Amino acid sequence: xxxxxxxxxxxxxxxxxxxxxxxxxxxxxxxxxxxxxxxxxxxxxxxxxxxxxxxxxxxxxxxxxxxxxxxxxxxxxxxxxxxxxxxxxxxxxxxxxxxxxxxxxxxxxxxxx
Amino acid sequence: xxxxxxxxxxxxxxxxxxxxxxxxxxxxxxxxxxxxxxxxxxxxxxxxxxxxxxxxxxxxxxxxxxxxxxxxxxxxxxxxxxxxxxxxxxxxxxxxxxxxxxxxxxxxxx
Numbered sequence: 001x002x003x004x005x006x007x008x009x010x011x012x013x014x015x016x017x018x019x020x021x022x023x024x025x026x027x028x029x030x031x032x033x034x035x036x037x038x039x040x041x042x043x044x045x046x047x048x049x050x051x052x053x054x055x056x057x058x059x060x061x062x063x064x065x066x067x068x069x070x071x072x073x074x075x076x077x078x079x080x081x082x083x084x085x086x087x088x089x090x091x092x093x094x095x096x097x098x099x100x101x102x103x104x105x106x107x108x109x110x111x112x113x
Numbered sequence: 114x115x116x117x118x119x120x121x122x123x124x125x126x127x128x129x130x131x132x133x134x135x136x137x138x139x140x141x142x143x144x145x146x147x148x149x150x151x152x153x154x155x156x157x158x159x160x161x162x163x164x165x166x167x168x169x170x171x172x173x174x175x176x177x178x179x180x181x182x183x184x185x186x187x188x189x190x191x192x193x194x195x196x197x198x199x200x201x202x203x204x205x206x207x208x209x210x211x212x213x214x215x216x217x218x219x220x221x222x223x
Contacts, residue, residue, distance in 0.1 A: 036213075046212070093156065104148075104156045 003027055004096050006105025013084055013112055021079045021108045023050075023094030029074035030096035035067075038091040038107075047092075050077040084112040119202060119214040127222050132189040134217040136202030137182075145178055147187050148201045150216075156201065159187075194223045 003026040013019050023033055033050040048069055049057040056069035066088075068080040077096075081088055093107040119136045126132055136145070144163045148156040162169045162178045162185065169176045175188040189196055202214040 095156075103158070 004094065004103045004105045006094050006108055008108060009106055010109045011111070013110070015085055015112055016083055018080055018082045019084055019110060021081075021092055021094075021110075023077045023079070023096070023105050025075045025096045025098075025103070028096075028098045030077075030098070031074060033071060033077040033094055033096045035069065035077075035079050036093045036095065038093065047079075050079075050094075052077075081110065084110070086112045088112050119200075119217050121217060122215065123218045123220070125220040125222065126192055128192060128194055130192055132192050132196070132219055132221070134187045134200050134202075134219070136185045136187070136214045138185075138202075138204045138212075138214070139183065140204075142180075142204045144205045145176075145185050146203045146205065147174075147176060147185075148203060148213075150199045150201065159200075189219075192219075192221045194221050197221045 005024045005026050007022045011019055031052045035047045035050060037045050037047050046059050047062045047067060048059060050069045050071040051057065052071045052074050056071065058064045066082055068082060069077065071077040077094060079092065089110055089112045091107050091109050094105040096103055119134060124132055124134065142164055144161050146161045147159040149159050150156045160169055160171050160174055160176050162176050164180055167178055173190045175190070176185060178185045185202055187200060197220050199216045199218050201216045204212050
């Protein structure tokens, strides 16, 4: 089946630094990828839709200057958490669709200390 | 935005029993998908049911969809301890963007 690879799986960073998370579709092209965030014991919440070659579309309440998304190719989208703070600690997951089925990355556990 | 609601939020059963989880949604959909998530891991796709389908089976999983009631159910038969996880429904409307429900945390006791 289609595979979406997300890297890194875990990252610990200091407050004020930036962290980049990569999402790759390994065996299909994805013009659109989605970034989700999950707080403990809660459902995934869509943060933004990453569009290849154009600006990302952010959900209400998500700061676009804080969560920078770049979708430079048909197989790669990156999410950069800028000036991270402890409240940004969360589980971030990307997904990409092939036809009608969504494939998810393994997720990134971000801890900001 | 999140449109799905799942119940129960948490379910604890004994091994061998059946587990039923329900999902309701608000808008029209192309399909509805069920995902499983082990703690701290990415979602794993379980089953997809299209809006013109009413029931679908996959191994010990049975999914039903009632578009008139805007609801779906996931039944896991003969549960095992390894089924312990969170289960999410997700609706796919226009644009292939998934909208997730709140999830059901299933605990299967050995």
